[in-house]
Amino acid sequence: MVRITASVGQGGRNNRPDVVVVQDLLRSRGVDPGPSDGDCGPRTIAAIQKFQSRFMAAPDGLVEPDKNTWKQLLQSTATVAPRTPAEWLGDSAQWPQDKKLRSMNPQLAVKLRGVLDALGRRGFQPKVFYGWRSVDVQARLYAEGKSKVRFSFHNAQKPDGTPYAYAADIIDARYAWTPQADSSGFWKALGEEAKRQGLVWGGDWASFRDWAHVQLVANGELPRVKKESGL
Numbered sequence: 001m002v003r004i005t006a007s008v009g010q011g012g013r014n015n016r017p018d019v020v021v022v023q024d025l026l027r028s029r030g031v032d033p034g035p036s037d038g039d040c041g042p043r044t045i046a047a048i049q050k051f052q053s054r055f056m057a058a059p060d061g062l063v064e065p066d067k068n069t070w071k072q073l074l075q076s077t078a079t080v081a082p083r084t085p086a087e088w089l090g091d092s093a094q095w096p097q098d099k100k101l102r103s104m105n106p107q108l109a110v111k112l113r114g115v116l117d118a119l120g121r122r123g124f125q126p127k128v129f130y131g132w133r134s135v136d137v138q139a140r141l142y143a144e145g146k147s148k149v150r151f152s153f154h155n156a157q158k159p160d161g162t163p164y165a166y167a168a169d170i171i172d173a174r175y176a177w178t179p180q181a182d183s184s185g186f187w188k189a190l191g192e193e194a195k196r197q198g199l200v201w202g203g204d205w206a207s208f209r210d211w212a213h214v215q216l217v218a219n220g221e222l223p224r225v226k227k228e229s230g231l
């Protein structure tokens with residue numbers, strides 16, 4: 001098992017053997033830290049930050065033993081490196097609404113606009129929380145128990161790495177996932193309007209009611225979508 005003895009990167013201890021390990025792992029992830037020379041210079045720190053931007057809102061350029069960035073580096077060696085274009089890196093939950101809509105399969109985006117308009121007319125304040133999200137973010141949500149799958153319809157992308165989500169999570173901006181989302185009738189209304197547009201609603205799933213979740217196609221299509229995503 002590969003390991004580091006102390007922190008590497010911005011403000012880290014930067015023991016040479018540890019730096020070499022991190023440089024090698026970064027390269028395996030498609031991020032260039034410069035030569036694996038054990039020297040933690042600006043290029044290596046920039047590479048750590050670039051890698052972190054795939055799953056962190058505010059990259060700090062520091063890899064610490066057993067912390068999230070280290071875990072992500074290790075995990076990544078077992079998965080295919082996404083080739084996500086730079087404009088789509090970072091925490092997709094923080095993107096403006098129009099960018100979230102652009103991160104979707106256009107068929108989903110059109111239907112979703114219909115859902116959002118209808119919910120607005122019913123007095124709700126609907127908001128897209130997640131459209132597309134990266135497989136790295138998915139891995140974190142899976143590890144935290146917030147998602148039941150390692151690859152979801154949210155992760156769908158074109159073979160060139162451009163986001164092409166088949167799913168979206170919709171909340172009322174006032175309630176998010178609090179009990180009021182249910183007591184106000186928002187979840188029920190979301191399900192009604194999603195199905196009116198021909199979308200599949202996660203609130204219908206008996207095993208795991210995913211109230212905010214809507215998707216373009218049935219669950220059985222997931223292997224096909226994954227394959228078309230090159231993942």
Ligand SMILES: [Zn+2]
Nearest residue numbers: 167168169213
């Ligand atoms: Zn979802």
